[in-house]
Amino acid sequence: MKIACLAAIFCTLPAWADSTLQPREFVNLGASAPAGLLVVEKKWNKLSYYRSDKGDFQLVKSYHAFTGKKAGRKEVEGDMKTPEGVYWLQDEIPSTQLNERYGTGAFALNYPNIFDKLASKSGQGIWLHGRSPTDEGGTRGCVALDNADLNDLRPYLTPHHTPILIVNEITYVTSMEEWNRTIGDVVNFLQTWKAAWEQGDFPSYSQFYAASFPDRSKWLQFKEQVYDTAKNQVATLTSQPFIFSYAGQTVVAFQQEDGAGQILSLRRQGSQYEILDEVWLSSLKHEPKAGAAPLLSLR
Numbered sequence: 001m002k003i004a005c006l007a008a009i010f011c012t013l014p015a016w017a018d019s020t021l022q023p024r025e026f027v028n029l030g031a032s033a034p035a036g037l038l039v040v041e042k043k044w045n046k047l048s049y050y051r052s053d054k055g056d057f058q059l060v061k062s063y064h065a066f067t068g069k070k071a072g073r074k075e076v077e078g079d080m081k082t083p084e085g086v087y088w089l090q091d092e093i094p095s096t097q098l099n100e101r102y103g104t105g106a107f108a109l110n111y112p113n114i115f116d117k118l119a120s121k122s123g124q125g126i127w128l129h130g131r132s133p134t135d136e137g138g139t140r141g142c143v144a145l146d147n148a149d150l151n152d153l154r155p156y157l158t159p160h161h162t163p164i165l166i167v168n169e170i171t172y173v174t175s176m177e178e179w180n181r182t183i184g185d186v187v188n189f190l191q192t193w194k195a196a197w198e199q200g201d202f203p204s205y206s207q208f209y210a211a212s213f214p215d216r217s218k219w220l221q222f223k224e225q226v227y228d229t230a231k232n233q234v235a236t237l238t239s240q241p242f243i244f245s246y247a248g249q250t251v252v253a254f255q256q257e258d259g260a261g262q263i264l265s266l267r268r269q270g271s272q273y274e275i276l277d278e279v280w281l282s283s284l285k286h287e288p289k290a291g292a293a294p295l296l297s298l299r
Helices: 006-012 115-116 147-156 174-200 202-206 217-232
Strands: 025-027 036-041 046-053 056-066 085-093 106-109 125-129 143-147 165-168 241-246 249-255 261-269 272-281
Touching: 025 174, 036 056, 046 085, 056 147, 085 125, 085 249, 115 261, 115 272, 143 147, 143 174, 165 241, 174 202, 174 241, 174 249, 174 261, 174 272, 202 217
Parallel strands: 036 165, 125 143
Antiparallel strands: 025 241, 036 046, 046 056, 056 143, 085 106, 085 165, 106 125, 241 249, 249 261, 261 272
16 A cells, blocks of 8 residues: 655645735644634734635634733743644533633643643643623733624634644745745655555664654654564555644644544654644534534624
8 A cells, every 4th residue: 555645745736825815823724724723813812713625724713812911922831821822622512510700611722732842841731712791801821702602603613623822823835946945845755654554664664763752762663563563554644734833833634545543743843843742533523513503704
C-alpha cells in the first residue's frame, strides 16, 4: 500500500490565492480540517466560529468574548491571563455541576497543552464558559461568552474534535510566496516521516520524535509492533492535512484511509521539525448536533 504524494496534495492553489484576508495561522485547510473551529482574538474581545467548506474556512458568526483580567499570555497559575496557542475543547461540563458564575455551562480546554508544559507554564481549569448575569469585566483566565451566545454556539461544538485558536490578534498572509515558504518545511517533514513509516525504516522513523515525547521508547516500540502486525495493511494518509501554526506551535491533523484521525504537535528545532505529541481520534469529522438552529447572522 503506497502513501499518497504529499507534495502533490499540498501544491494545489489555495482557495484564497487572490485574497489578502487569509489568516496566517491557517497554514493549510485541507480535506482533513474539522467541520468547524473557534478563533479567539483577545485584543478585540471576539470569538469567531469558522465553518469548513471544501478546503476553505468561512466566517459564520462572531461573538463578544471576555478573556483574562490582565493582558498578555498566561504563564503561571493565578496570573489572571488567558493562554495563547492551539487548543481543543475537552469534556463539556453542565451548569448543574458548576457555580453560577459559569452561566449555562462550560467546555474544558486542554491547557496546558504539550507546548505549555515544555515551556513550564502552570495553571489549570481554563474553560470556555457562560457568565453570571451580574458578572462584570474579564475572567480569571478563561474565555467567557454571554449565556445566550454560548447557547447559540453549543450545538456546533464537539468535545475532543473542535479546535480553538487563542491569539492576541489574527494576522494575514499577503502573498503566495509567503504561503509557499510557510508550508514548504512542514510538507517536507511530513513526506519524509510518512516515507519512513511506509518503508518500515524505524531507525529513521524514531528520529522524527523529540526526546521529550511522552514515553518515547514505549511509543516507538508500540508503533513498530503495529507495523509488524499490519504489514501492507498499515493505514496511510489519504486526505489533505489541516495545519495551524501560531507562536512556534504547529499542529497538523489528517484523516487516515481507515477513517481514524491523527493529530501531531510539532516544534521547529533549527531547520527541522520534531514531533512533541501524537494523538489519535476515531475521526476528525463532526457535524452539528441534530436539530441545531443555523448560525445565520454575521456580527
